[in-house]
Every structure is written in C-alpha cells, then in structure tokens.
Amino acid sequence: MSFKTLGLCTELLQSADELGFTSPMPIQEKAIPILLSGEKDFVGLAQTGTGKTCAFGLPLIQKIDNTSPHTQGIVVCPTRELCLQITSDLKNYARHMKTINIVAVYGGASIVNQIRQLKVKPHIIVATPGRLMDMMERKAVNLSQINYAVLDEADEMLNMGFQEDINHILKATPEHRKIWLFSATMPRGVAAIAKNYLKNPVEITVGAKNESPKNISHKCYVIHEKNRYLALKRIIDFTPDMFGLIFCRTRKDTQIVAEDLMKDGYQAESLHGDLSQSQRDYVMRKFRQGTVRLLVATDVAARGLDVDDITHVIHYNLPDEMETYTHRSGRTARAGKSGASIALINTKEKYRIGNLEKKVNIKFDFAKLPDGKEICQKQLLSMIDKIMKTDVNHKEMEEYFPAVCDALSQFDKEEIIRRFVSSEFNQFLDYYRHADDINVKTSKERPQIKARTSVKARTSVKEKSSPSSRPLKVKNNGKRIRIEKTQRFFINVGRLDKINEGAIVRLICDKSGIRSGMIGEIDLNREFSFFEVEQKAAAQVSSSLNNAVLDGRPVKVQKVLKNKKNTKRDHNI
Structure with missing residues (x-):
C-alpha cells in the first residue's frame, strides 16, 4: 500500500514524497482513512516510534479550512521537546499549504512571544497542558470553535499529573468537536478519558494493548x-x-x-x-x-x-x-x-x-555478562573494523608520509601493527586483565511471579499509631485506593498562587524522582497546601524539595509531625 491510496490531497502527498515516506506504517494505514472522514472520535494504541504523529498530523492538516479565521485544531502533548517536534513535523507536512498557520505553546519559553503568535489566530495549536491552561486563563486562547482535539502520549500526560488540566481543556471545547486520542498503553486513567469524553470512538490497536514492540x-x-x-x-x-x-x-x-x-x-x-x-x-x-x-x-x-x-x-x-x-x-x-x-x-x-x-x-x-577476554576481543575487532573503513587522504598525507616511514623503518610490518594496536588498546587490556566474574549463579528455572496479597488481607493488618500510619489514598479513575504508611507534608503555596494538584504532583515527581502513584491526597488551601506520600519515599521527598522552585516561586516543604487533617494549618510543622 502507498500513501496515494489513503485519500490524502495532492499537497500532502507531495510533502510525504519529499520527506521520504514510501509506504505507510501500520498505525498510519489504519488511522488516516478513518480520521480523514472526520466523523468519529478515535483511539489509537501504538508504541512510540511507530509513526503516530504522521497518523494524526496529515489528516488534521487536510481537515483545516484555511479560509477560516479561527483556531480549528489543538494537539496536546506532555513535554516541551515533544511539542516542538510535533510542531516541526506538522509544518513539514504543510509545506505546500502555505496559508495554514501552526503555533507551538509550551513552558520554559517567553510567554509574551507566544501570546503575540496566538493573536494571529493560528489554525492549529500544539501545546503542553500547563502552558495551554495558562493561555486560556489569560484569554489568549479560545477553544470554543475547534473541530479537532488530539491527545498525544495520553498515558504519559496522566503519569505526569495532567489529569485535571486535560479535563479542563476538553470541557472548554465545543460539543461537536472530535477527539483523537493516541497512547502507547491503555491504563485505567486513559480509559476513563475515553469513556467520559469520546462518543462511540473507533479504536485501532497496533500490537496488543500495553505490549512491547516485537522488534x-x-x-x-x-x-x-x-x-x-x-x-x-x-x-x-x-x-x-x-x-x-x-x-x-x-x-x-x-x-x-x-x-x-x-x-x-x-x-x-x-x-x-x-x-x-x-x-x-x-x-x-x-x-x-x-x-x-x-x-x-x-x-x-x-x-x-x-x-x-x-x-x-x-x-x-x-x-x-x-x-x-x-x-x-x-x-x-x-x-x-x-x-x-x-x-x-x-x-x-x-x-x-x-x-x-x-x-x-x-x-x-x-544472559551472562561478558568476561574481560570477550570484551577485549570485541573492542579490538571494532577498532580494526574502523581502521579498515577509514578514508585515507593520500594527497594531504603525501608530504608527511616519508618522515613517518623513516621513523618506523626499524620495525617490520607485524611489529608496527602490534605497537599501533597496543597504543589504542592497552587501556582495556590493563582494566580487564584481572577482572572477576560478577555474574550471579541462578537456577535454570524461570523466576516465579510473586503472589500478591489481597487488598482485604492487607487492610486487615492493624495500623500503628505513628504519624505515618494513616492510609494513603491514591486517585485511581476517580476513586482512591488505600496504601499503608504515609507521611504528610506542608507546602507554602496554595490557590492564591494559581496552582492545582497537578502542579504539586509534577513538582514532587520531577524533583524527587518518585512515581505519581506514591503521592496520595493533596489538600489545596488559600495560601498553603498539604500532600501525602508513601512513608518509604518521605526522606527522599524531604531532601529533594529543599530550595525547590514552583512556577518561579521558591517553596518551603516541611513534614507534618501529627497526621491531623483539617483545612487549617496543621500543628507541629
């Protein structure tokens, strides 16, 4: 199959040809004809690197009415790098459709310049959730007339704590818009978005759900x-x-x-x-x-x-x-x-x-880790291969070659090779000469999957009365699951600082490296807030959030010594 059979317009086919696209990848082959119809919401499940940007980018551009002065499409993605990459790709696809305007909106760059770009009413906005929310609050973005909303890497956005932002963004879009959701995996949070906002979507899966690519x-x-x-x-x-x-x-x-x-x-x-x-x-x-x-x-x-x-x-x-x-x-x-x-x-x-x-x-x-001898042999053969593939500039070498030959004349060919190889290779020989075998001897049996204790059994264990014993409640598809042993923290930012729960989750995950599932309830107050994390991550969170900055403001984080939950400031912090 070729791109010509998918229903794309001449301009996009020309761009695809110039970009070296020969035949569509599986997700492109399945998704593009459906999205070009523009009649259905869509869920596309495929791993990263399988051509998802092209799968939604080409149809999105073709569906744009370049005579309209309104923004008609948004693409929401998790990070600045991906935002810039998608924007670059879309502009390449639309290179022969000069009147289509595409703007990137993301954090870490001048908001003034981005507002200036948005004033020309771009046809497509590619954005990260946090900066798009900021632009909506500033009235710099109006989503009331968009026709298509694309959520790319939806599972990653939920992992980064963007659930509330995505809900707010989708609620600001009109009822008639179509949502195209792309994700590598289908956790419960992504399934909840599909259930709450998509109407009878067409679902396409390349490979099995949550499965690693075969290659x-x-x-x-x-x-x-x-x-x-x-x-x-x-x-x-x-x-x-x-x-x-x-x-x-x-x-x-x-x-x-x-x-x-x-x-x-x-x-x-x-x-x-x-x-x-x-x-x-x-x-x-x-x-x-x-x-x-x-x-x-x-x-x-x-x-x-x-x-x-x-x-x-x-x-x-x-x-x-x-x-x-x-x-x-x-x-x-x-x-x-x-x-x-x-x-x-x-x-x-x-x-x-x-x-x-x-x-x-x-x-x-x-597998077994290679020993020193195997590593040295591999490095030696790699070095010889590079020498054999080296281009020799005979013209430039000509005036130096006689002096080199004269200096090496006392050695025969084999000795020259030995000395040359040794000059490059002795470091590996020295390092691995007496290297020990660091493999762990294991039984030939496959490791057994550890049995999971039932929720009922876990929650029947008597809780201690320490400050960390109150059960952690983690959001899960609108509900909360109970996890034992938590630590409560105070943080000196609240609603007056225009933050939400997602901002606090991102701060904790980004600075401490813990996963979002280890963060429990977050209580937002007017000038300060509280959050909970699993007890085993408490020390890591406490040390990593020292001198942290949230949206340009230094934050102060302290452990709450007594796990009293109220809307006023906790005691003993």
Missing part, C-alpha cells in the same frame, strides 16, 4: 547490588557502537552514574529535573548530534524524548510501574528499526522480571 530484544543480567555499575560498564564496553539511553530511578542516581561514566572516559551526560531548560536543551542537542553517546536519565526527564537512532535502552534500575517499562523500551527500535532493552537486577528483584513478562507479554533472555 526489541529483552535481556536481563542478575548481579549483586555492589556490582551494578561494574556491570553497566561491561555492557557498554561489549557494545562499542552503542548509542544508548540509561534509566535510573532518582535524579541523584542519574547524576552519580553520569559523572562516574564521564570520569571513566565515556561520552555521557545526565538528564534530570534539576537541569534548567537551557541546560536540558544543550544536553539534548549534543545527544541528537551524537557527540554524547550515552544519556543517563530519570523517567520524568526523558518523557517526550524523540530520538530515532537509539540502539539500546538500559534499565540501571527497574521502574516501579509496568507501563513505564514499555515507555522506556519504546525509546529504541523506532521507525521500524530493531533495538535492545537491557535490565540490571539484583537477586531480590528476580520475581519482578516474571511480573513484567506476564504484564507486557515479553520474554527475557537471562
């Missing part, structure tokens, strides 16, 4: 905790051409691992919530250009990352949520390419691999 191999290495970093280095050294993304659980671990890699001579950088937007842009520019080969990141910081050529995703720490593994792995094997997802686990984490296999419908290869 990704999944490997697992079992190590002792003390050898985690050593194992990471062996994996990298055994893969000389790796262009990889390394995931850590917290921003602190991210920074430590990146710094250690740089000290050991690797082309590495870190990406986490403590970086300013300019620092983040600088790191991402180096990564996209290939001057940085290893990017060490937290899940929050890597959301919306759009780089096509990543060969490996390494889980330095396994994620807390199953869906997060799918998102991480989906950063490789994009645009039909193959890739590898590698997990490092200690002996106590083996059961989690079984859970992942069942939930995501994958099979892990329990």
